[in-house]
Amino acid sequence: MTLRPGRLNLITDVDGITVGNAECTTVRSGTTVVLPETRCVAACDVRGGAPGTRETDSLDPSCLVDAVEGIVLSGGSVYGLEAMSGAVAWLGARDRGFRMADTPRVSPVVPGAILFDLPNGGDKDWGETPPYREWGMQACERAAKEFALGNAGAGMGAMVGNLKGGLGSASAIDGALQVGALLALNAFGSALIPGTAHLWAAPYEIDGEFGGRGWPATATVSTTEPFAGSRFDIAPMTPGGNTTIGLIATNAALTKAEAKRIAIMAQDGLARAVRPIHSHVDGDAIFALATGKVELPSDAIQRLTALMRIGSIAADCVARSVGRAVYAAEDLGEAVSYRTKYGREATQ
Numbered sequence: 562m563t564l565r566p567g568r569l570n571l572i573t574d575v576d577g578i579t580v581g582n583a584e585c586t587t588v589r590s591g592t593t594v595v596l597p598e599t600r601c602v603a604a605c606d607v608r609g610g611a612p613g614t615r616e617t618d619s620l621d622p623s624c625l626v627d628a629v630e631g632i633v634l635s636g637g638s639v640y641g642l643e644a645m646s647g648a649v650a651w652l653g654a655r656d657r658g659f660r661m662a663d664t665p666r667v668s669p670v671v672p673g674a675i676l677f678d679l680p681n682g683g684d685k686d687w688g689e690t691p692p693y694r695e696w697g698m699q700a701c702e703r704a705a706k707e708f709a710l711g712n713a714g715a716g717m718g719a720m721v722g723n724l725k726g727g728l729g730s731a732s733a734i735d736g737a738l739q740v741g742a743l744l745a746l747n748a749f750g751s752a753l754i755p756g757t758a759h760l761w762a763a764p765y766e767i768d769g770e771f772g773g774r775g776w777p778a779t780a781t782v783s784t785t786e787p788f789a790g791s792r793f794d795i796a797p798m799t800p801g802g803n804t805t806i807g808l809i810a811t812n813a814a815l816t817k818a819e820a821k822r823i824a825i826m827a828q829d830g831l832a833r834a835v836r837p838i839h840s841h842v843d844g845d846a847i848f849a850l851a852t853g854k855v856e857l858p859s860d861a862i863q864r865l866t867a868l869m870r871i872g873s874i875a876a877d878c879v880a881r882s883v884g885r886a887v888y889a890a891e892d893l894g895e896a897v898s899y900r901t902k903y904g905r906e907a908t909q
Contacts, residue, residue: 564874566767567732570885572741573706574732575810577601577852580743581704582714582728583696589683589893590636592644592693593714593728593745594700595808595850600628600659602851604820605672608828608838609804609845613638615645616672617846622817626670630657632848633673633697634715634745634806640691641675641715647697648673674846676747676804678718682894711889715745715806721835721887722751725896729886731770731878737812737855740871742827742878744807746886748845750837758903762834762884765877771884772905804844805831807882809875815851819868824849826872830879847879 567574577598584591605617615633619626630652635641649669652658658667679685700714709728710716716728726748732741746752752760759777760766766773809827824847831838831845839845857867890898 564733564735567734567739567741569707570732570770571708571730572732572743572810574734575739575741575812575852576854578741578810578850579704579706580708581700581702582708583699583703584714584717585692586717587684588692589681589718590678591714591717592633592635592641592696592700594648594697594704595632595743596701596704597631597850597852600630602627602815602817602820602853603629603632603672604817604824604849605846606821606824606828607846609843610841611804612844612846613642613675613804614673614846615642616670619670620672620817622821626659627817629672630669631671632808632850633671635673635675635693636678636715636718637691637693638675638677638679641693643691644693644697645671645673647694648701651698651701672848674806674844676715676719676745676806676844678747681718681720681896683718710885712891712893716886718893719745719747720896721746721748722753724887724902725890725893725898727886727890729882729884729889731881731885733874733878735870735874738871739812740809740874740878742807742809742830742875742882744805744879744882744886746805746883747803748805748835748838749803749840749842750835752835752883752887760834760884760887761836762880765833765880766884767881770881771888803842805835806844806846807879808848808850809878810850810852811871811875812852812854813871814853814856820849820851822868823872823875827875827879830876831883833876834880834883
């Protein structure tokens with residue numbers, strides 16, 4: 562069966578998933594919240610050497626929490642962790658969360674991850690009141706099926722190599738199964754094949770969704786000089802200064818252990834689309850959400866086959882989300898976008 566994007570080609574093509582953004586061009590940062598309509602099984606896989614996360618331990622299959630109310634992706638480094646607090650407050654006020662016995666209030670479970678966008682030239686002089694908690698609440702209020710890509714939400718102040726990064730999303734429909742990915746792309750590595758305007762993600766592009774340039778006729782990639790100046794178009798090394806954070810969602814009914822394996826498989830989409838990746842200075846983290854609307858086969862072999870297909874599709878959606886993030890990004894201050902540098906039209 563030929564895979565196709567959903568109607569919106571966004572993670573919200575997965576039934577029951579909504580996304581909200583809040584950002585500020587002056588601060589050059591923002592927050593993205595993913596809110597499922599009902600609690601979802603979730604997992605997380607962290608591959609980068611400099612991660613910033615909250616409540617990811619609770620997602621381990623050995624832990625008590627069986628589902629989450631949402632996932633938050635935020636800029637702001639450690640300050641951005643307050644965006645999860647804002648989402649927790651918003652959800653708790655609406656009685657959405659985990660309830661133990663007869664406790665008077667629910668406890669919303671909202672894991673999340675942050676990226677490092679502090680040195681991007683925006684106004685970070687917020688004193689003792691960073692804006693992220695407020696942005697977390699605003700993003701929840703704005704959660705909907707349609708949302709902006711590029712310079713939006715957690716992708717507002719993001720970079721990828723020496724180009725403007727951003728928020729990217731893609732989806733795929735496989736019969737009754739729905740899979741989608743959402744990324745805030747802020748990688749140390751480059752999304753471009755060295756010396757070209759072509760994206761590493763090109764083989765996974767569908768219907769020209771990020772410019773249609775395709776694969777170059779010839780491409781020589783150095784294996785001995787991966788940091789040879791502009792060949793990788795990478796930014797100067799800034800310890801702890803980067804990260805790509807995101808999630809995949811599916812309508813399949815998964816256990817926490819199965820969701821964890823899907824998150825691991827989805828990380829390969831980053832490896833296909835950004836080089837180098839999972840470095841010492843990246844905090845790469847991928848979450849997985851399962852809405853549980855479609856049951857998988859009970860037969861062990863058939864179930865494993867379905868799980869492997871979901872993971873493979875998820876990785877492709879992640880790679881496509883990288884391409885869409887780069888293509889949707891716009892210039893911001895000194896940060897030059899892909900379309901400004903290389904144009905919109907396909908060139909071979």
